[in-house]
Structure formats: C-alpha cells, structure tokens
Amino acid sequence: METQLINEQTVMIYFNNEISEQTYEQVRATVEYIKEQSHPEITEIIPSYRAILIYFDNTKIKGNELLENLELNRLQNKDDGHQSHQRIIKIPVLYGNDYGPDLEEVAEHNQLSEKEVVQIHTQQPYLIYMLGFMPGFPYLGGLDKKLHTPRRSEPRLKIEAGSVGIANNQTGLYPMDSPGGWQIIGRTPLKVFDLNREPMTMYEAGDYIQFYEIDQEEYDQLSEDIRNGNFDIDKWVTYQDEY
Secondary structure (H helix, E strand, O other), X not given: OEEEEEEOOEEEEEOOOOOOXXXXXXXXXXXXXXXXXXXXXXXXXXXXXXXXXXXXXXXXXXXXXXXXXXXXXXXXXXXXXXXXXXXXXXXXXXXXXXXXXOHHHHHHHOOOOHHHHHHHHOXXXXXXXXXXXXXXXXXXXXXXXXXXXXXXXOOEEEEOOOEEEEEEOEEEEOOOOEEEOOEEEEEOOOOOEOOOOOOOEOOOOOOEEEEEEOOHHHHHHHHHHHHOOOOOHHHHOEEEXXX
C-alpha cells in the first residue's frame, strides 16, 4: 500500500499494480475501513481496480494530516479471517444475430463456435470492479482468456442499451444507448439503470454479475412485461448472496 498527495483536495491510496480479485479485496476492505471512521473532512471516496481516490475539504484538514489520521497501518496489520459478503446478480441475455452482431467475429478470433462462446461467457460470475464511463456501466473482471478479443477497429456510433460486449480482456454491459467500440455479443432487455428507480442501478461495485442465455421468445416476453409495467424481478433476475 502506498499513498500520494494528488493536489490540495485529493489523496490517492495505491495497491498492487494489477487487476485481480485479491487486490480489489484490499481496495474494498480499505474503503469500508475508512467509511467506518466517519471522518467529517472526507467528501467522497472513489475506488477503482487498484487504487482509492479520496476527496477532502482542505479548509478543515491538510492531506498529510488526513493520511495520518486514517491510520492505514492498522488495516495493514489486521487479519481477522473475515470473508466479505458477496452478491451475485444473474442477468438474462439473448446472444447473437441482431442482438449480438459481433458474436461471430469473437468466435472466429478465438477459433471457437458461437455456441462455445456463449457457454464460456455464461459459465462464471464476473466481479464488478467499478462503475464508470457512463452511469451504471460495470467494468467486469474474470473474462476467460479463450474469449479475449480486441476492440472493433471502427467504433459504432450507437450501441443499444442492454448490449453485452467484449473488449480485450474484459466484458461489460451498456446501461444506455451510446457510441462504443466493444465487440457486441448479446443484449439484455433489462433496464439496468433507471433514474426513476431506487437504487438507480441494479448492482454496485463489489457485486458480481453472471449472465445466462435466453431465447427470442423469452426476450420478447420480458420486453413486453417491462413495457406494460409487469416486470417481475424475482422471475427474471436472480440475486444470490454468498459469504
């Protein structure tokens, strides 16, 4: 763990220079540790893959003093064997055709069949390291190396909301219409981000997302349920808690 003063209002805490669940667990535990201290001078805490950015009110405290007050060495020496709470959100996806126009390209790049791509993509949950790029966009870790595929050489001007894609060693989900260069392999009809819902996003950093395949009939039924206000979240979205 390393710390650095970024400017008069922010400090950064760095961990191992890697993207891994072990490093992210250190990030998560440190964020919780800092929140528990309830320092009134801290205005915002932003975690990422391997770092934490802390905003603070510099009229009340200076960066060096804040870092000293956090007593991060206590956390480094603490090992109580506690395993964190995990939540897995299982999201339905229709793969291929117009909903996943790049599924064939991902399959060809990795010398797989389209069916094999779907099987591998849905076989395990993905950790949400952070939300960014746009509200509700989850950066997911853990994509199998068999599916690693470069971004598109020419980004699309519009990717439909709910599209599931692959870019290099990551998979992700577009919560709203957006330009983008990810390889789109499928789409969920779910509205994963909604300004009129509380919470607005179905998931948060530290949760896991696991995709599961649905067919055209199920996609159409779910879309109709959503349009008519009859969406049954318990039927279509499975929340699984683990420890």
